[in-house]
């Protein structure tokens with residue numbers, strides 16, 4: 243591929259379908275961090291998230307021929323990642339149920355750990371850790387929809403396809419996620435005022 | 439408009455996807471409701487915070503690990519068209535190899551037993567053709583297949599990546615010609 247030519251995602255996948263492996267490398271470079279950021283919100287650990295992102299690109303390599311240009315490439319690749327992440331969560335849930343039943347304990351939702359951010363750099367009026375904690379406190383189906391909308395800036399239609407949920411439900415989930423986030427961050431403000 | 443409806447559609451309002459008449463209803467409500475004004479400001483601030491928040495990125499060496507995995511696991515593309523033409527799904531070989539191998543084995547048996555089925559006729563054994571066994575049929579069929587340049591730098595021909603173009607060319611109907619080629623060679 244000639245340098246400094248900015249190919250669209252669709253052009254790249256079509257080139258890859260024709261056997262241009264450099265186009266595959268470019269797609270990996272474009273999407274690895276976006277997918278990581280998304281999948282991490284699902285599974286909550288870096289190692290698992292990175293494994294799933296790697297699996298996603300292996301699938302892209304294997305199933306490049308399944309992509310059809312009628313849909314956005316971003317929708318397609320995020321759908322693969324989302325499905326792999328969901329499968330991982332289901333596996334984890336089965337492992338957890340089996341482990342807890344051995345201990346005679348009842349099932350409780352996994353807490354997704356938020357990495358300790360000692361760096362308290364302010365992002366607008368909140369610290370980074372306050373924002374991350376608030377995002378991670380959202381229920382999974384709110385969190386994933388919110389990330390795709392407000393971080394990945396995908397359209398509602400794309401998000402609906404990726405998460406395989408009706409458009410109206412996606413709109414409602416994103417709205418509720420934002421309202422909950424607003425509530426949590428409002429609480430942060432209140433707590434700050436009482437400690438000062 | 440009540441507070442419930444306002445908050446139910448606050449995202450639509452922020453994203454400016456309301457009709458003009460709805461915008462007017464929202465604005466009228468905002469003028470008279472401090473609670474919803476605070477919610478609107480809070481949602482705007484939350485969305486802005488999320489947008490600029492830290493992104494999680496893959497660790498360094500991600501690409502190397504990925505490409506190494508593709509190489510070590512010998513990952514091959516799976517075609518959606520002409521699936522028979524892909525993968526080690528016939529006796530552990532790709533169909534073109536499998537059919538060619540079967541043809542060669544059949545020919546060995548035929549020549550050994552002395553019966554060459556052709557239109558129901560029985561053919562006499564031709565000893566001179568037996569020298570042809572020194573040169574395995576699959577190798578001949580596939581010689582000259584170009585290896586494509588690969589980031590995975592595959593070593594052998596069988597492990598080379600197949601492009602969809604190649605895979606589409608291999609269809610069940612194509613094998614007849616290749617079997618015929620083996621027969622022609624032997625004879």
Ligand SMILES: [Zn+2]
Pocket residue numbers: 440441442444467471473474475
């Ligand atoms: Zn109100």
